[in-house]
Every structure is written in C-alpha cells, then in structure tokens.
Amino acid sequence: MRRVRSKRLLKDESGATAAVFGLSLFALVAIGGLGFDYARLAGMDSELQNAADQAALAGASQLDGQNGACLRASAAATTLVANLTLLANDGDGTAVTLPPEPDCDAAGQIRFWQDREKTTAATDDGNAHFIEVEIAARTANYAFTPLAGAMRGDLGAMALAGLGSAICRVPPVMFCNPLEAIDPDFNVGSYVGKGIRLIANDGGANYAPGNFGYLETNAGNGAQATAETLGRDAIPGDCVAADGVTTKPGVQLSVLDALNTRFDIYAGNTNNPCGTDGSLCTPSANTRKDVLHRGNQNNCSYSTGNGGNGWKEPANAYLAPSAAVPMTVAQAATTAPMGYPRDMCHAISITGSCADGRIGDGNWDYMAYFRTNSASYPTEPTSADRIAWFGTDTPTRYDVYKYEMANSATRLVNQSSNGLTARSTPYCSSSSGVVPGTTTPDRRVLTVAVVNCQAEGVGGRTADVHVTKWIDMFLVEPSLSRTRTEASDVYGEIIGETELGGGGGTSGNTVRRDVPYLIE
Template identity: 45%
Template sequence: MPDLRKALLQSTSGAVAPTVALSLFGLVAAGGIAFDYARMASLDSELQNAADQAALAAATQLDGKTDACSRAASAASALIRNDTRFANDGGGYAVTIANEATCDRTGFIKFYKNKDRSDTGALTDADVNFVEVTVNSRSAFFALTPIVAVLSSGPLSAKAYAGVGGAICKVPPVMMCNPAEGTGQDFPLSTDIGKGIRLVAGGSGGAWGPGNFGYLETNLGSGANVLETALGANVPGGDCISADEVTTKPGLSVSVTDAVNTRFDIYENGLVNYCASGTGNCSPALNTRKDVVRPDISSNGNGNGNGNGNGNGNGNAALNCAVGNGTDPWKLPSVQYLPDPVSRVSTTPTNMGFPRDICHSVSSTGDCAAGRIGDGLWDRALYFQINHPGISPATVASWAGKSGISTLTRYDVYRWEIATSGALAPKSAESVSQGNGNGNTTNYYSYSAPVCAAGMAPSAQVRDRRILSVAVVNCAAEGIQGQTKNVHVEKFVDVFLVEPSLTRSRTNKADIYVEIKGEAEPLSETGAAQAFLRNVPYLIE
C-alpha cells in the first residue's frame, strides 16, 4: 500500500486535464465575447449601409426645384427598404428613418447648402445641395457573453452625408475667376446675362482675380499643342471635368487662342495639325460674324488661293484662312469700330462684327465700372445699321422674347441670324479702296457664314461652337497659382464668344472676350454627344 500511494502521488498521467478544465471557462467566455462582438459589428455595418443608401436616395432629389426637401426626405425614409438580421431588441427587421418634410438642420434628416456644413440662416428647396441622414437606433443583446442577457451593445445608430456631384464632359478645359467673389452674391444673377467680360490670361504675374482665365487639367498631357487641340476640337478628349473640384493647369500660351479662332472660320498658319481646316476636327460655327474681311474666295491671288491654309505650313493646295500677315487674306476693315472715350460714338465702320460692351471698346482696358466685367450696353443700333439695314433691333428683341431693346443680347441676335433666311449673307461688299500691298486695289468682303470649313450645327447632343462652358472658381480664396489641386468649382457657366482673339489697336490676342449666357445647360448623353453635364449622387462621409 505505501508503494501504491507513493506511485500514485508521483504519477503524471492525466495532469493536463485539470488545466483544461480550469481554462475551459476562459475559452468559453472569450468565444462568447467574440461572437457577441461580431454580432454588434455586423449590426453596426447593417445600420451604416442603411444610412448610406438612404442618404444617396435623398440626394437624388436635390434638384433645386419645388418640394426638393420633401421629396428627399420621403426618398430617404421610404424609397429603399433596409433590414437588420443582427438586432435582437424586439424591434423587428426593418431599419427605419423618421420622415420629415422641412428644409432644416434638425431631426433625423438634415439639409445643407454648403459641403462643409457652414450654413447660416434659413434654407429653401433651391438652396439645398447636401443631406445628412441618421437611422433610428437599434440594439444587440449579448447571447454568449458570460453574463447572459444582462449586457448589450446599447443603442447603435449610423448616419451618412451625401450630395449630388457632377462631371462636365467633352468641353474645352477652361476656368475663370468668379466675378462675384467677395461680394456675397451669386454668379451669374439674372442681371448679369448679356454682360461682356474681358478675360485676361492669368499666371503672368500678380494675383488672380475677377476677369482672369486659365485652363484645367484633363490628363491630355502638357504643352501648347495639347491646349490648342482641346480648345479647338469639336469633341475634346481627356477625362471628364469634375463639377465639384478641379486642378488648374499652368503654362498659358498666346498661341492657344488660335484654336478658339477656328470657331470663327480663322485657321492660322502654324495652327496645331489636328485643327487644320481640312480635317473637320475643329469646325467653325454656322454663324461666324466677325470684324475681319477677305477678298472674294472665288478669285485667285491676293493670298486666298493655294497656300498653307491647312494649318501645318506644308503648302498644300488649300484655302488660305489666316489673319493679316503678308498674303494672309483675313484683314481688319479699313475703318474699324472705335468709339470715342468721351462721346461713346464711333465713326461708321466699313465692317462690324459683334462688338464689345461700349465701356470695353473705348480703350485697351476700357473704363467699365466693374473693370473687366462690362455692363451689357453694346452698340445695338450701329450693329443693325451696318449688318441689317432696315431691320429694327426691337423686331429681334420681340423674336427673342425680350421685354425691350435694352435686354437684347449679342447671343440673341446671333441666334436670330441663324434662324432667319437671308440674315447670314454669303458675302457683302466692305471696301473697294483697300490695297493689297502691290499698288492694286482689291475688293474685300464680309463673310458672315463659314467659307474655310463646313460649319457645325448645334443640337441636343452638340454644343454651339461659339458657346464655352467655363468653370467658375474663387481664385483668391482658393489661392490659384499655376497648378493648384482640389479647387472647388462654384458652378459651370455658359459664355458666348463675341469676337475672335486678335491683336487690334485696342485688343490683345491673348485675351478672350465673352458675353455671359447663364448657367451651363446639360446636353443629351445619347448618341455622339459633344458635351454634357452629368449629375450623380455620391457619399461624402
């Protein structure tokens, strides 16, 4: 017996069993905690997914129209059904969101105008751009945690913040500094429509401000040729441009405005090959009314017959369509539109395109009260006297649905000329006294319809060639200096190209003169769309 007791005490067989038995309590507890934590995490994911989907559904209704807030709230609470399988608080499967129809910043559905939620003051349906949605809280009671049914996750909820993001595609990558920056006003207001803007290339020294313009990054590459292609192309390549944030592009070049001039039927020597007049890649508008003239295209000589008008200088037999350099045919008229700075009256010009605002026409910088931003007062009477004698501007104002002559814009007249038979004459005599440089006299003519290349008609899928959709940014607030990333876009605005960019006695070739048309209008995405504005809801957080 003593030997048996001693052997039993010294035996190690089965020694691990007590250890396992003791540790089993800890292992079961750890497993239970892991199970319940996974259940709680899954519930949190379900709630967040419900909040995300509800916020996106609400954002789709933020169109600035009547009842936008009400429709957004209804979409958040009822458009999409989300269930939870991990809540066991007796509340059923459905994840719910309390509906409310007021444009405010309270409750489970909150609306904001600014992305950073810095709003102050009351909101309206037209103001709201962003929505925050919070789902009703749910709980998961722990099942396997050692203290069963006593502990729980507590009330869990989730919220999501969404807005409507846009991308504008197949448009020239152009931006301009907000004319209303720092004023507290929106741009453009209804009173801005029809005003001229003298857009001056930024980046040449000094701070960027209202009236400066530049270009945007679209992954097309770098260099003046790339910008020329993008500005002149019927269908610009590159990525779509975000309607919310952009990257400005440095490296401005005077030569890129040559591509803008193709829209006026002007094809300079040395123009990027892609935009040569014979390629059909950079078409003129149907209405190319401008202040330059040329010899009769049916005759030979005088620089308008065989030449290098295909834009790459290789001398192929093509119509020369460059501006006044040696034998280039397009020239300024013998008497230009140059109003006197005091009387505001001009000697009757021998040819007249759409003019600048008078306050921009009296000198190289003008004397407009708002600097580079005009007042919309342009010489309507003289324009009709030169181009449409016998027709009153009031007739066109009535056609355009305007209340009077004072609100008649250049774009209104432009459209009327396209729509009215005979308003775009094939050619009209300008002068018989302008020499051609060799002692002979040459007849020069005004051509209001394209003669160098086939004009491109606007449609539901094609932007008019004299309309640019431009990104408006707050240059001072965004610190624009050459290449600047993540620049917030206030909005895209359509502008009408008033005149070709040429060096004249009072104009600089590097500048672009435009008339404000209004906020950019979306075009159809069907077919071979030339330009369109796409708006899609997106989650912010």
C-alpha cells in the same frame, strides 16, 4: 484487504481536476456565450451601417442644388433601397426604416449640411451639399451573455455622403472673378447680357481678377494639347471636376488661334490640332465677325495692315465714338459691316471705361450693327420688328446670333466693302458649320469656370481650386490684335449659369455627370 483499499482511496488523485473544472465551467460558458453574442452584435452593426451608407448615397444623388433637392434626397434615402436587419431581435421587425425629412436643415435623422465638416447647417436646396443619415439604435438581446450579467446590446449607425460632379464635353477654360472683392459669389443674374473682357495671364505667376486660363484634364502637355481642347469638335481629355479643379500652368497665347477656328479663321499653327484641312475644328454655322475677307479659300488666316489676303480689319471698322451714346445714322453709313460689337464702354478703347472694369454694362450699339449690315437688314428694324424677332426691344448679342442662324438665308448675307467681303457663314472651312441642337454643342458658346483666384491663391499649376460658378458665355468676337483689341483678349457675353445639358438657354453644350460618395 479493506484497509489497503481505504489507503488507496485516500491516496487516489484521479478526480482532482473535476473540482477545478466545475469551478471554471461558469467562466467558460460565459466566454463562449460572449463570443456568440458579440458575433451577432458585430453582424447587426454591419447591417445597420450598410443601411446608413446606402441611404446616404441614395440621398446624396439628389443634391443637385435645384428646387426640391432636399425633398428628393429625403425620399431617396427612405424609399430607394429597402434594408433589413436579421440579427436584431428587439421585436421591432426586420425592416430598417427612416422617418422622412421635408426640410433643408440639420434636424432629425436625415440632416443636410453646407460643408463636409458639418459646421454649417443647410438652409435651402441650393446650399445642401451633404446629407447625414442616422439609423436609430436597434437591440440584440443576448442569448448566453446574461450568464455573465449582460442582457443586451444597443447599436445605431450614421453615414455622411456628398455628390461628386463633373462637367464634360466643354473646353477646359476658367477665369478669375473680375469682381471678387465685391461679389465673391458672382451673382450671374446680375451680369446676363453684359460683355466681359478676359485677358490672358501674361504679366506674372499669380492670376488677377479678369485673367483667364485653362484647367487640367489629362489631355496632354504643351500648347498643341491645349489648342486641341479649345478648337476640336471632339474635345480630348477627361471631364472637368465641377469643383476642386486643377489649373494648368503656362500662358500659351498661340492656342487662341484654335479658338478662332470657331469663327472660320485658320492660322498656320492650327494645322496640327485641327488637321491640315481644318476638319477637326469646324466653325459655327453663324460666323458673323468684325474682320472681313480678301482672296480665296486658301487665304484663311488673319493679318494686320491693309495689304495681303485673308481676314483683315477694315480701315473703316467700327470704333465706338462714345462709351454711352450710339453712333449716328451718318456715322454708321461710313462704317464697314460690323460683327457683334463689344459693349460701348468697352469699345471706346483697348481697356475701356466700364464702371465694373472687365464687366460691361450690356449697352451695345445694336442699331449701328443693323445699319452697317445693310445686305442682311435692307430696312432698318423698328422697335416692333425687334420685339417680334427677339422678344425684346433691346436684344442681347446672343439673341441676335440665334435669330440670324435660324434665318441665315436672309440675315447672314455676304456684303462687299472697299475690296473686302463680310462673310457671315463658313467660307474657309469645307463644312457648312455647326448648328447647335439637343446633343450638338454650340461652337460659339463656352462653359467656363468662375474662380476667386485671389482667395484661392491661383498661380501656375494649383490643385483643388474651388469653382464659384459655372457659366455659359457667348463668344462675341475672335481673339485678334486690332486697333482697339489685343490678341490676348477673349471677349464674351454672359448668357447665364450653366445647367445640365447647357445653361441659359443653350443646348447640347454640357453634360454633367454626378457620382455620390461616402465621407464617413
């Protein structure tokens, strides 16, 4: 009996797997522990990356190019959002913290860059366009993986963010930097108060310095859609990207008639974009211009020649006798009431003789202007008068425009001249005109994109075009065919660089909307 049991014991295989299981148990425990600890490590990675993302987005929201942008961005990145890590167990607590960075540079854990490729470090608030945030490494001490020889895992995080901006409530107009070859940055401060002659790109597909055109805003295709964006009080379409714009193809010279409604001039082709009564396109409360009126309120278009009714160029219109020397008192005495004139170096001929070509020198004949508008200025203003009224002896046209609007009862007086009437407040429009305010745009101020068209290769529809500057420009005169002007011209005076809510002293003209975005 014992012999049989011994044989069975020798032949019994029921516990054969125990040895295998015992040998593999170490590996199984290690694999399970690795999975557990890896899950903790992956969770900590998500926590730290989320902290970096939120800090970068918070910081990017402050990169507006204004003074103190970097300091504000650093403060936002470090204090705006409190982030925690619950999976790090290195003894440093649960808070994810960043040391502040007071300087605009690419040092430390908060770094500022000029470009998204991170090749050029920022040097000041104006060129700090992107913020990079680095979260210092935190440690997860493993619970089970040490069985396999690994003790801990260290992870950090990094995020890069920028600020996407849009310009809203403005006609989508751009022009090619007239001085791209010598001033590609378009130093606006050098041009404030100077006239600028912009002409439509009617000579070919590619834009040249001094050409102007339009930007795509999804307002629709065709001339009528563009006219609506230029003339209407409530501008249709989307906001315009502050950078990376898309140009709109087509010359569309007729759409400038819609721009002229801002001067109380209504052509027949403005009925569709502006309504048959023009109520969708109201003029400025100050419509002072160099064309005079004959007829009634049904005669509201412009025509050349001496006959007919409507808006006309007077036979004795202002024609600058010199590119540098103002009119004499005797010459002004025989000149029709003037609108705000071009710089003398532009007013000497159609093309002008200004040293900077399309950009003038800021010297306009303001004394001839005051003398010819004798109903509004019965006494010739002295130097003391000009300083008292405008704050300077040599006012800009925009200075005079604002002063006259504020004193319209005495400074925007109708004046007859050889059967025509100079009307400087709305006559054709049923509206009394728009007076700009905190939330009301000025109808004679345009916010315009400045583009280096040659460097950007702008021609027809061109996408992702870099905007060098946004500027505010005062509309000096309507776009009409006269003795020394062409209907394809837009002539303005540079007010200054656009700022939030309207730049260069304007108000209500622009709304800038900024949205921070992650890059990596």
